[in-house]
Amino acid sequence: MADAGLFIGWGEVVRGREEKAIQVFNESVQYYGGLQQEGRIESFEVCLLEPHGGDLQGFMLLRGSQEQMDAIHNDEEFQRQLTRANLIVEGLGIVPAAFGEELGRQMGMYQAQVAELV
Secondary structure (H helix, E strand, C coil), X not given: CCCEEEEEEECCECCCCHHHHHHHHHHHHHHHHHHHHCCCXXXXXXXXXXXXXXXXXEEEEEEECXXXXXXXXXXXXXXXXXXXXXXXXXXXXXXXXXXXXXXXXXXXXXXXXXXXXX
């Protein structure tokens, strides 16, 4: 079961780069699909957001073990994909995420620190 993830969020497409954005988006979905087929990640989701006046336009969420996420985050092909995406969208961000048992561990650490600082 996945206990870690990578949240990859993006903002508006750079004007004039819309066709390239579609190309890079499709390449990314294929890349993450390949990672899943190879067992390098457990799963991934893609979410496009409706216009809402905010900066976040969509995101991909990769799921797996902490070791898988660390390996992917440091993978040269992953970095290449992010570099391509960064050239066509504003506000690209990659944030580690916690799920399942790791979420419990993170909350336990937070609660311990709250108790210590109160």
